[in-house]
Amino acid sequence: MKRAKLFTPGPTEVPPEVLETQARPLVHHRSDAFRKAHLEVIEGLRYILRTEGPVVLLASSGTGAMEAAVVNLTRPGDKALVTVNGKFSERWAEITRTYGVKTVVVEAEWGESVAPEAIERAFEVNPGVSVFFTTHSETSTGVLQDVETLARIAHDHDALVIVDGISSVCAHDVRVDEWGIDCMVGGAQKGVMTPPGLSFLSLSPQAVRKMTAGRHPCYYFDLLAATRTAEKGDTPYTPAITLVFALQRALQMIREEGIEKVIARHAANARAVRAAVRALGLGLFASVPSNATTAAVPPPDKAAAIVRTMEERYGVKITGGQGKLKGKIIRLGHLGWYDRDDMVILISALEAALVDLEIVPGLGAGLEALGKAYRQSTP
Amino acid sequence: MKRAKLFTPGPTEVPPEVLETQARPLVHHRSDAFRKAHLEVIEGLRYILRTEGPVVLLASSGTGAMEAAVVNLTRPGDKALVTVNGKFSERWAEITRTYGVKTVVVEAEWGESVAPEAIERAFEVNPGVSVFFTTHSETSTGVLQDVETLARIAHDHDALVIVDGISSVCAHDVRVDEWGIDCMVGGAQKGVMTPPGLSFLSLSPQAVRKMTAGRHPCYYFDLLAATRTAEKGDTPYTPAITLVFALQRALQMIREEGIEKVIARHAANARAVRAAVRALGLGLFASVPSNATTAAVPPPDKAAAIVRTMEERYGVKITGGQGKLKGKIIRLGHLGWYDRDDMVILISALEAALVDLEIVPGLGAGLEALGKAYRQSTP
Numbered sequence: 181m182k183r184a185k186l187f188t189p190g191p192t193e194v195p196p197e198v199l200e201t202q203a204r205p206l207v208h209h210r211s212d213a214f215r216k217a218h219l220e221v222i223e224g225l226r227y228i229l230r231t232e233g234p235v236v237l238l239a240s241s242g243t244g245a246m247e248a249a250v251v252n253l254t255r256p257g258d259k260a261l262v263t264v265n266g267k268f269s270e271r272w273a274e275i276t277r278t279y280g281v282k283t284v285v286v287e288a289e290w291g292e293s294v295a296p297e298a299i300e301r302a303f304e305v306n307p308g309v310s311v312f313f314t315t316h317s318e319t320s321t322g323v324l325q326d327v328e329t330l331a332r333i334a335h336d337h338d339a340l341v342i343v344d345g346i347s348s349v350c351a352h353d354v355r356v357d358e359w360g361i362d363c364m365v366g367g368a369q370k371g372v373m374t375p376p377g378l379s380f381l382s383l384s385p386q387a388v389r390k391m392t393a394g395r396h397p398c399y400y401f402d403l404l405a406a407t408r409t410a411e412k413g414d415t416p417y418t419p420a421i422t423l424v425f426a427l428q429r430a431l432q433m434i435r436e437e438g439i440e441k442v443i444a445r446h447a448a449n450a451r452a453v454r455a456a457v458r459a460l461g462l463g464l465f466a467s468v469p470s471n472a473t474t475a476a477v478p479p480p481d482k483a484a485a486i487v488r489t490m491e492e493r494y495g496v497k498i499t500g501g502q503g504k505l506k507g508k509i510i511r512l513g514h515l516g517w518y519d520r521d522d523m524v525i526l527i528s529a530l531e532a533a534l535v536d537l538e539i540v541p542g543l544g545a546g547l548e549a550l551g552k553a554y555r556q557s558t559p
Numbered sequence: 560m561k562r563a564k565l566f567t568p569g570p571t572e573v574p575p576e577v578l579e580t581q582a583r584p585l586v587h588h589r590s591d592a593f594r595k596a597h598l599e600v601i602e603g604l605r606y607i608l609r610t611e612g613p614v615v616l617l618a619s620s621g622t623g624a625m626e627a628a629v630v631n632l633t634r635p636g637d638k639a640l641v642t643v644n645g646k647f648s649e650r651w652a653e654i655t656r657t658y659g660v661k662t663v664v665v666e667a668e669w670g671e672s673v674a675p676e677a678i679e680r681a682f683e684v685n686p687g688v689s690v691f692f693t694t695h696s697e698t699s700t701g702v703l704q705d706v707e708t709l710a711r712i713a714h715d716h717d718a719l720v721i722v723d724g725i726s727s728v729c730a731h732d733v734r735v736d737e738w739g740i741d742c743m744v745g746g747a748q749k750g751v752m753t754p755p756g757l758s759f760l761s762l763s764p765q766a767v768r769k770m771t772a773g774r775h776p777c778y779y780f781d782l783l784a785a786t787r788t789a790e791k792g793d794t795p796y797t798p799a800i801t802l803v804f805a806l807q808r809a810l811q812m813i814r815e816e817g818i819e820k821v822i823a824r825h826a827a828n829a830r831a832v833r834a835a836v837r838a839l840g841l842g843l844f845a846s847v848p849s850n851a852t853t854a855a856v857p858p859p860d861k862a863a864a865i866v867r868t869m870e871e872r873y874g875v876k877i878t879g880g881q882g883k884l885k886g887k888i889i890r891l892g893h894l895g896w897y898d899r900d901d902m903v904i905l906i907s908a909l910e911a912a913l914v915d916l917e918i919v920p921g922l923g924a925g926l927e928a929l930g931k932a933y934r935q936s937t938p
Contacts, residue, residue, distance in 0.1 A: 186587055191800060194585050202581035202801060206573050206754060208565055208876055239756050241618050243796040244779040278776045369797060375585060377618050377756045377799030397657045400623040400780075417622040418748060420756030420799065421570060422581060497587055 184497040187526050189319045189347060189473045191369040191376050192516035198373055198430045202422040209421055215413030217428045222410060224431030228349060228372070228439050229364055231356035231382045236406040237427075238379045239420040242346040242367030243271065245379035248401035249342050249363050250275045252391040253311060260311040261286065261302055261339065263294040263330070267320035267503045268344060272313040279396050284309060290505060291465045291475070293325045296333060303337040312339040316348035320502045322466040322475035322511060324352065328359045335360050340390060346370055350434065351446040351471040351515050362387040368423065371446075371472070373430040373517045377423045383407060446471040449514045449523050452553035456527040457512070459549030460540055465509050472515040475501075479539060483510050486533050493536065494529035520554055563876040566905050568698045568726060568852045570748040570755050571895035577752055577809045581801040588800055594792030596807045601789060603810030607728060607751070607818050608743055610735035610761045615785040616806075617758045618799040621725040621746030622650065624758035627780035628721050628742050629654045631770040632690060639690040640665065640681055640718065642673040642709070646699035646882045647723060651692040658775050663688060669884060670844045670854070672704045675712055682716040691718040695727035699881045701845040701854035701890060703731065707738045714739050719769060725749055729813065730825040730850040730894050741766040747802065750825075750851070752809040752896045757802045762786060825850040828893045828902050831932035835906040836891070838928030839919055844888050851894040854880075858918060862889050865912050872915065873908035899933055 186193050207213045218237070225235045238245055250272075254260060260281045262273045265288040276283045286302045288294040294314070303309060312334035316327045327348075331341045342363040345354055349364075350371025356364050362384040369376035383391075383403065391404055405416040434442055450471040454464060463477035478486055483500050487510055490496045501509040512526060524547065531546040565572050586592045597616070604614045617624055629651075633639060639660045641652045644667040655662045665681045667673040673693070682688060691713035695706045706727075710720045721742040724733055728743075729750025735743050741763040748755035762770075762782065770783055784795040813821055829850040833843060842856035857865055862879050866889055869875045880888040891905060903926065910925040 183584055183586065183592075184590075186585060188587055191585050191587060191797065196582075196584075199582045199584065199801075202754070203575075203578045205562055205575075205578070206565060206570050207562065208567055208570060209755075210878070211563075211876070213562075239618070239620050240623070240779060241797040241799075244619070247779045275778050278778050280776070367797070369800075375581070375799070375801040376588075376797045377802055397659070399654050399657050400619060400626045418570065418620040418746070418755045420620070420754070420802070421748075422578075422754040422801075423756055423799070497590070499589070 182495050184491050184495045185525065187496055187498050187513045189499065189511055189513045189515060190367065192373065192513060193518070194373055194375055195430070195433065195517050197433065198426045201425045201429045202375070204425070206421060209415065209419050214421065214424070217425055218413040218419070221424060221428050221431060224428070224435060225380050228434060229354055229356045229382050230358065233357065233385065234383045234388070234407045234410065236381050236383065236403055236410055237415070237419070237424065238401065238406065239377065240379050241376055242365065242379045244401065245365045245367070245381050246271060246344060247275050248403055249365055249381060250279055250281070251396040251398040251401055252403040253340060253342060253363060253387055254279065254281045254396065255394050256280050256396065258282065258311055259284065259306065259309045260313055261299070261306065261309045263299070263314040263325070265292060265294055265321065265323060266290050266315070266318035268346070269315040269318055272315070272344065276313065290321050291323060292467050293323050296326065296329045299330055299333050303333065309337065309339055311342060313342050315344040316354070317351065317470040317472045319347045319473060320505065322470050322473040324348070324468045324470040327361070331359045331361055340386060347472040347515055348470065350442050353443060356382050368427055371515050372427060372434070374427045375423060377420050378427060445519065446514065448554060449518055450474060452523055452550045453512055453514060453527065455553035456546040456550040459545045460531060460534055472513070474512045474514070475509045476512065477509055481507070482537060482539060483507050485537055486510055489533035489536055490529045494532055496526060496529035523550060561874050563870050563874045564904065566875055566877050566892045568878065568890055568892045568894060569746065571752065571892060572897070573752055573754055574809070574812060574896050576812065577805050580804045580808045581754070583804070585800060588794065588798050593800060593803070596804055597792040597798070600803060600807050600810060603807070603814065604759050607813060608733055608735045608761050609737065612736065612764065613762045613767070613786045613789065615760050615762065615782055615789055616794070616798070616803065617780065617785065618756065619758050620755055621744065621758045623780065624744045624746070624760050625650060625723060626654050627782055628744055628760060629658055629660070630775040630777040630780055631782040632719060632721060632742055632766055633658065633660045633775065634773050635659050635775065637661065637690055638663065638685065638688045639692060640678070640685065640688045642678070642693040642704070644671060644673055644700065644702060645669050645694070645697035648694040648697055651694070651723065655692065669700050670702060671846050672702050675705065675708045678709055678712050682712065688716065688718055690721060692721050694723040695733070696730065696849035696851045698726045698852060699884065701849050701852040703847045703849040706740070710738045710740055719765060726851040726894055727849065729821050732822060735761050747806055750894050751806060751813070753806045754802060756799050757806060824898065825893065827933060828897055829853060831902055831929045832891055832893060832906065834932035835925040835929040839910065839913055839925045851892070853891045853893070854888045855891065856888055860886070861916060861918060862886050864916055865889055868912035868915055869908045873911055875905060875908035902929060
């Protein structure tokens with residue numbers, strides 16, 4: 181009867197207050213009303229990214245913004261260091277290679293984060309690296325990386341630091357200016373609770389200087405043009421107007437709650453879900469778990485059945501593994517507009533599916549552990 | 560009190576039935592419900608483009624699709640012929656030059672269309688041209704081009720034919736397969752009555768062959784990946800889900816009306832607006848006018864005041880000229896979801912502004928001419 185509720189790593193559920201803005205009659209983008217909304221969105225993004233620098237909005241999904249970062253912030257012949265520990269960090273390396281950037285990859289097992297020592301060593305044995313790409317929260321594995329430390333090492337070796345924050349923004353502390361992130365990439369359909377179709381990037385003064393001095397050919401993703409026009413609330417090309425108004429409303433909600441509380445809510449939800457997953461006898465896949473997504477390890481060959489049962493019988497859509505993790509993990513999303521009640525729905529469906537599939541003997545253990553974890557995390 | 564109603568060349572007004580689809584709770588893109596909608600959208604686009612070939616949807620504005628056409632359908636070292644007769648056709652040449660494509664430009668005065676003879680001659684004196692770029696309806700000047708004839712000439716010289724149909728689709732007959740258009744580019748916020756943020760392209764077998772054999776580096780705009788995934792209703796990256804459902808509804812409305820009637824409605828509106836503009840003593844800028852937009856020439860130095868007065872006093876948003884036409888023309892948009900009543904609103908506001916600005920002595924001539932033109936065009 182009902183649409184499956186989304187507990188996916190993105191797109192995530194969007195608040196009705198945000199959805200309904202899209203149903204309003206269209207406002208032209210060359211108008212004061214649009215410019216005002218666009219400028220407010222940029223301010224809101226600066227607030228959650230903790231930056232005073234330029235932030236640019238693009239009409240594309242997050243991958244478009246990743247490509248924009250590569251074509252604007254590298255040049256042919258540049259050497260880049262890329263951390264790879266999952267499907268989305270692999271994407272950085274795919275894009276840099278697509279553009280002929282010499283790409284040094286530092287890998288960690290999927291499920292692990294890349295050790296700072298490995299990055300330190302890679303910079304030492306690969307002289308001439310000028311750009312460092314990494315991933316804050318690896319959506320395919322649910323792993324969080326210590327971006328603050330990694331950025332410090334990269335800066336010590338004079339590399340520009342470019343971070344995929346697509347699934348970390350709003351779920352974790354993100355301090356673009358304090359940590360010296362030269363470019364942080366985000367997407368609308370994640371922590372900022374907006375339908376997909378928008379992405380955004382922050383740019384440090386060093387990033388702006390580098391792209392001004394030279395870059396790959398680009399047109400739609402020309403970040404210099406976008407930065408220049410954004411100052412007045414304009415865009416070089418027609419923006420996704422309804423989505424910009426949706427993002428404006430979502431950022432208002434985040435400001436009303438306060439970014440610290442938003443992050444604390446994500447931490448509490450993630451902690452409780454992990455406790456429930458453990459209590460149900462499933463393994464936790466990520467060595468350092470992200471607050472965005474919990475990757476859980478069910479018994480062999482059961483992942484697909486769990487995902488299907490949760491959706492078909494209980495109206496709860498989670499996702500399985502991607503790439504080489506297909507069939508091996510399940511991913512429980514809690515990024516964005518979710519509270520304790522939602523986690524009760526999520527874990528209740530997981531428990532029920534595990535009982536149906538005879539993986540656990542009876543109901544209760546998951547919800548009990550969930551409730552206890554919330555009690556402990558509430559001040 | 561009221562929001563200004565849009566009579567702009569894009570974004571255009573969006574029907575409430577289309578807007579409201581965006582207010583519905585989000586559906587995940589890896590789901591049968593989304594795939595079904597996406598496949599229906601592709602079928603609907605095939606219907607309006609009159610093609611049996613692949614059609615690809617992108618989460619970007621129309622310019623993104625133009626760039627996608629260039630990077631996928633040219634290679635470094637290719638020689639391209641580009642018609643330029645306004646701001647948007649200039650964009651083709653800007654993008655081809657950005658990617659190092661040898662670019663031969665055949666210009667016409669802004670307001671004119673490029674003569675077939677000039678194209679014939681250009682092919683003769685520029686051997687080795689392998690790609691031809693042109694613009695069906697030049698939104699900056701309101702000029703229509705005879706794409707059928709131009710495509711025939713280009714094919715006679717073995718060039719791939721790539722057409723910007725962003726403001727012609729639904730306003731004019733577009734016959735991709737019959738005319739041999741290898742790639743037709745469109746945007747959602749135009750004739751297909753959807754909020755901005757989506758673009759689309761058709762691809763002929765020759766276009767697919769060419770991009771399979773070699774192209775520029777690309778990632779987000781990889782049309783081979785997009786074509787492959789589109790067959791099953793999937794996309795390589797997260798699609799703009801709410802906009803896809805909006806486009807689905809808009810295309811249903813176009814099918815219900817019938818594409819021939821949609822085009823005839825555009826023709827009737829455009830003819831009536833031109834009659835009204837002439838009756839009000841303004842010049843018509845386009846030698847061959849498009850049904851999308853009427854570019855009118857007011858007395859010197861009056862364009863900005865007319866645009867402002869129409870919006871501020873009468874709640875009707877039109878636009879002025881762009882680039883070198885700034886301050887010289889006004890553009891009255893009637894592309895998309897507009898009928899006779901809307902044109903009455905548009906011309907009534909134009910008349911009133913012209914009286915306010917003492918450009919015409921009294922009200923009536925415009926609306927009278929509008930009404931007469933509709934009487935003549937109704938069978």
